[in-house]
Amino acid sequence: MNSIRKIDHLAFEHLMEREPKSWCMAFFEVDRACVTYENSISESFNSVIDLAKKRPLLTMLEDIRIYAMERMYKMLLEGQSWAFGIQKYEVRIGNDGYVVDLTSNTCGCRSWQVPGIPCVHVVATISCLNRNAEDYVAAWFHTSIFLTCYNHTINPLNGSSMWPEVSYMKPFPPQKRRLPGRQPLKGKGINLQGKARGKEGILSQK
Known part of the structure; x- marks a missing residue:
C-alpha cells in the first residue's frame, strides 16, 4: 500500500475506503475458483440481449427465451x-x-486454492510424478459441474399467432419522458417573421 501511495495518492485513498476482502487477493476466500470479484456473467448476458431489450415486451421475452434455449x-x-x-x-x-x-489440493503460496487452478509449484510436483495437471483443477471446472448448468432445457413454443386469448388487459407502451440534460436541436430553421432589410435580408428570405 505504501508503494501504491507513492505512485498515486488518490488510488491509495480509494482502496483504503473499501473492504480489503473485495479487492485484495490476500483476503480472498479459498475454494471459490475465482481470482476476481466481478459481474462478467451479467455483463455478457446483457450484451447478448442488448437488441432484444429495445423491442416490445413480449418480443423481448421471446428473443431472450429462444437465446437461452x-x-x-x-x-x-x-x-x-x-x-x-x-x-x-x-x-x-x-x-x-x-x-x-x-x-487436500493446497499449496503454501495459496495460488492454487484461490483460483482453483494448479500454481507453478503444483505443476512442478505433478510433472515430477508424470501425472496430468488437468486432473488437479478445481471441480468447478470439471465437465460434470459444467453439465449441471445446462442439465435442464427450455421447451419450444408455437408462435404468438397460436397463443390462446386471455382476458387480461394488454400492456401499454411506456410513456415518453424527457431525458436529463440539454436536449439536442433537431435542425436550424429560418425566421421569416419581420421585415427584411437590405440585400442580405432579401437573399435570406429567398
Missing part, C-alpha cells in the same frame, strides 16, 4: 464432448520452499 442446448453438447479427469511435497525455488499437498 439455444445456448443451453449448445453448451450441453459441447460439455458432453469433453473428456473426464483427478502425500505432501516440498517444492523449492531458490531459497523459498512451499508445501504442496495433492491430497
Whole structure:
C-alpha cells in the first residue's frame, strides 16, 4: 500500500475506503475458483440481449427465451464432448520452499486454492510424478459441474399467432419522458417573421 501511495495518492485513498476482502487477493476466500470479484456473467448476458431489450415486451421475452434455449442446448453438447479427469511435497525455488499437498489440493503460496487452478509449484510436483495437471483443477471446472448448468432445457413454443386469448388487459407502451440534460436541436430553421432589410435580408428570405 505504501508503494501504491507513492505512485498515486488518490488510488491509495480509494482502496483504503473499501473492504480489503473485495479487492485484495490476500483476503480472498479459498475454494471459490475465482481470482476476481466481478459481474462478467451479467455483463455478457446483457450484451447478448442488448437488441432484444429495445423491442416490445413480449418480443423481448421471446428473443431472450429462444437465446437461452439455444445456448443451453449448445453448451450441453459441447460439455458432453469433453473428456473426464483427478502425500505432501516440498517444492523449492531458490531459497523459498512451499508445501504442496495433492491430497487436500493446497499449496503454501495459496495460488492454487484461490483460483482453483494448479500454481507453478503444483505443476512442478505433478510433472515430477508424470501425472496430468488437468486432473488437479478445481471441480468447478470439471465437465460434470459444467453439465449441471445446462442439465435442464427450455421447451419450444408455437408462435404468438397460436397463443390462446386471455382476458387480461394488454400492456401499454411506456410513456415518453424527457431525458436529463440539454436536449439536442433537431435542425436550424429560418425566421421569416419581420421585415427584411437590405440585400442580405432579401437573399435570406429567398
